[in-house]
Amino acid sequence: xxxxxxxxxxxxxxxxxxxxxxxxxxxxxxxxxxxxxxxxxxxxxxxxxxxxxxxxxxxxxxxxxxxxxxxxxxxxxxxxxxxxxxxxxxxxxxxxxxxxxxxxxxxxxxxxxxxxxxxxxxxxxxxxxxxxxxxxxxxxxxx
Ligand code: DQA
Numbered sequence: 001x002x003x004x005x006x007x008x009x010x011x012x013x014x015x016x017x018x019x020x021x022x023x024x025x026x027x028x029x030x031x032x033x034x035x036x037x038x039x040x041x042x043x044x045x046x047x048x049x050x051x052x053x054x055x056x057x058x059x060x061x062x063x064x065x066x067x068x069x070x071x072x073x074x075x076x077x078x079x080x081x082x083x084x085x086x087x088x089x090x091x092x093x094x095x096x097x098x099x100x101x102x103x104x105x106x107x108x109x110x111x112x113x114x115x116x117x118x119x120x121x122x123x124x125x126x127x128x129x130x131x132x133x134x135x136x137x138x139x140x141x142x143x
Contacts, residue, residue, distance in 0.1 A: 001043050001044065001045055002043065002044045002045070002070045002071070002141060003044075003045045003047075003067070003068070003069045003070050003071075004044055004045070004046050004047075004069070004070060004071045004072070004073065004137055004140055004141075005046075005047050005048075005049065005060070005064050005069050005071075005072050005073070006035065006046065006047070006048040006049065006072075006073045006074075006075075006133060006137075007049050007050075007051075007057060007060050007061070007072060007073070007074045007075070007076075008028075008048070008049065008050040008051075008074075008075050008077070009050075009051065009052075009057055009074075009075060009076040009077030009078070009079050009080075010051075010052040010053075010077040010078060010079065011052065011077055011078070012028060012050055012075060012077055013028045013050050013052070014028070015027055015028040015031055015102075016028060016030070022103050022108075023102055023103065024102070024129060024130075026130060028050070031130045031133075032048045034130055035048070035130065035133045035134060035137070036048070038134050038137075039137065042141075044137070044141060046137070054079055054083055054085055054086065055085075057074075057076065057079070057086055057089070058085060058086065058089040061086075061089040061090060061092070061093050062089070062092070062093065064093055064095055065092070065093040065094075065095065069095055070095070070096075070140070071095060071096045071097070071098070071137075071140030071141075071143065072090070072093075072095050072096070072097040072098070072140075073097070073098050073100055073133055073136040073137060073140070074086075074090070074097055074098070074099055074100070074117070074121070075099070075100045075101060075102070075133075076099070076117050079117070080099070080101070080105070080112075080115045080116070080117050080118070081111055081112060081114055081115065081116065082116060083116065083117060084116055086117050087116050087117050087119065087120045088120075090117060090120035090121060091120045096122050096140055096143050097120065097121045097122065098121055098122060098123045098124075098125060098136035098139055098140060099115065099117060099118045099121040099123070099124040099125070100124075100125050100126070100132045100133055100136050101124075101125070101126040101127070101132065102126075102127075102128075102129050102130065102132060103126065103127060104126055104127030105126050105127075106126065106127075107127070122139075122143075123136070123139055125139075
């Protein structure tokens, strides 16, 4: 049984509340349920984490190493654009990681176009809403 962890960064727990025109009406809990449901009949164990703290995200990445997790899906939220600590964390654990963004970060403010974390990842998926997480997991299961 493959093990995949999804790690969501700051403000993603506010889905359904924050900027609905950009992120949609779905609540964080319903997005998590949706993702898990897509894989309920597959041989994959999916765990979803969320933290508003950079250090906590790194702790979770390091736990993934010790737990021998097969793949990581990460939406680092705004940390995407400036956290070299998360870049290092992803590199450190040597686990295939896919970066996901609900919105199309390439069509928003200039600062969002830069991802300092994606060079540590095997792929970046953006602008596909919650379906981006499903795509990312499928990609990791192919590996
Ligand atoms: C986001 C995009 C980031 O720029 C933003 O800071 C987020 C969410 C996305 O999923 O589209 O918090 O990662």
